[in-house]
Amino acid sequence: MAAEKQSPTAGAPAEEAGSPLHVAIVMDGNGRWAKKRGLPRTLGHRAGVDALKRTVSAAAELNVRWLTVFGFSTENWSRPAAEVAELMALPKRYFETDIARLEREGVRVRVIGRREGLSAELVRIIEDAQARTAHNDRFFLNIAFNYGGQADIVDAARRFAAEVASGRARPEDLTEQLFASHLATAGSPPPDVIIRPSGEQRLSNFLLWEAAYAELVYQDVLWPDYGHEHLKAALEAFAGRDRRYGALAADDVLAAG
Ligand code: FPP
Numbered sequence: 313m314a315a316e317k318q319s320p321t322a323g324a325p326a327e328e329a330g331s332p333l334h335v336a337i338v339m340d341g342n343g344r345w346a347k348k349r350g351l352p353r354t355l356g357h358r359a360g361v362d363a364l365k366r367t368v369s370a371a372a373e374l375n376v377r378w379l380t381v382f383g384f385s386t387e388n389w390s391r392p393a394a395e396v397a398e399l400m401a402l403p404k405r406y407f408e409t410d411i412a413r414l415e416r417e418g419v420r421v422r423v424i425g426r427r428e429g430l431s432a433e434l435v436r437i438i439e440d441a442q443a444r445t446a447h448n449d450r451f452f453l454n455i456a457f458n459y460g461g462q463a464d465i466v467d468a469a470r471r472f473a474a475e476v477a478s479g480r481a482r483p484e485d486l487t488e489q490l491f492a493s494h495l496a497t498a499g500s501p502p503p504d505v506i507i508r509p510s511g512e513q514r515l516s517n518f519l520l521w522e523a524a525y526a527e528l529v530y531q532d533v534l535w536p537d538y539g540h541e542h543l544k545a546a547l548e549a550f551a552g553r554d555r556r557y558g559a560l561a562a563d564d565v566l567a568a569g
Contacts, residue, residue, distance in 0.1 A: 334378035335371060335547075336503035336526070338518055339364065341510030341534030348534075354398040359536035361406050368419070368453060370540035374547055378452045378500050382518050386426070386460030400434060403457060407441045414441075418450030424496035425459030426467070454500060461520030468494035468521075497522055505550040509533045509542065527553045 339360055346356030364381060371379045384399050391399070403423070414421060423438045430438075438457075471494045475481035492498065502522045506515070509531045515523060529546045554561055 333376070334380070334501050334503045334505075335376045335543075336380040336382075336506045336519055336522075337367065338382045338506070338508040338512075338516060339535045339538075340508060340512055340516075342536055344510065345534040345536040353395055356536060357395075357398055357402060358405070361402055363536050363538045364406065365410060366539045367543060368414075368451075370543045372451050373540065374543060376547075377450075378454070378503075380424075380454040380456060380497070380500070380503060380519065382459070382516075383455050383457045384425070384459070385456075385517055386458060386463045387517065389429070400431070403434060403441075403455070404437050407437055411441050411444060414453070415444045415448070418448045419445060420448040420452050421445045421455070422452070423455045423457050424464075425457045426463060427458070429458055452500060454497065456518065459496070459518075461515070461517045461523075464496050465521055467496070492521065495521060502526065505529055505546065507531065507543075507546045509535050509538055525555070525557050527555065 342356035342360040343353045344356075345359060346353050349355075367381075368379060383402065388399060389396060411421070421441045421444075423442065427435050427438075468491060472481065472486060472491065476483055497519070502524065503519060503526045505528075506519065506523055506526045507529045508514075511530070511532050513528075513530045515528075519526070527550050529549045531542060531546060533542050
């Protein structure tokens with residue numbers, strides 16, 4: 313259903329057994345999509361924003377509650393200046409058209425990643441989107457922007473080290489849970505499934521800590537073409553996985569006596 317017609321959360325039933333709560337997506341393939349059409353890469357990125365709008369609606373329709381998408385990595389700064397400028401303009405492009413609807417429909421928006429390097433205007437736009445939706449709790453949209461999994465782990469380590477240095481924590485207090493509470497994703501459950509369209513099969517520094525037990529689904533579609541049917545197919549692939557979290561499968565437990 314079109315993003316404009318369908319509320320992301322309208323009538324969203326309680327999570328069905330087997331549905332993932334948290335889906336993360338590496339939105340990849342904008343450049344190739346544009347190239348195939350003889351268009352500049354910038355138009356691929358703009359088409360990527362439209363795919364994001366469709367996918368937020370599709371996620372809510374498919375009973376997902378958390379969606380985390382990779383919009384700009386700490387490594388993307390090495391792209392040509394004109395492309396970086398276009399990528400920097402995407403949050404404004406998205407929020408200008410969609411923030412009122414997201415706010416109305418119960419979506420909480422969080423932009424995770426470093427603020428350093430972003431323009432003052434972009435930081436203001438991000439803070440505004442977060443503040444406007446801070447009271448919402450029906451659907452959680454995390455946009456990773458100027459984000460890198462390694463950078464986020466370093467930032468979390470720095471925050472904890474500062475607590476130790478000031479006497480508010482001791483090194484032996486640190487557990488996996490406490491460490492995770494210092495990451496940019498604190499408050500979100502870890503992703504159940506990480507999807508990468510475009511045929512590439514790697515994480516590219518996305519949610520490195522959080523990915524520990526995520527199922528990985530790779531799809532042969534370029535991000536600007538992504539929509540409801542692709543997300544549905546990815547969730548079906550996920551539903552067929554046997555998640556064991558390091559333990560034995562149920563059959564093997566019985567066989568082991
Ligand atoms: C990777 O594809 C994609 C990006 C670097 C940008 C992704 C951003 C969007 C889809 C829009 C995000 C919207 C907001 C609101 C931030 P690529 O350019 O590397 O594609 P290629 O591998 O085909 O060249």
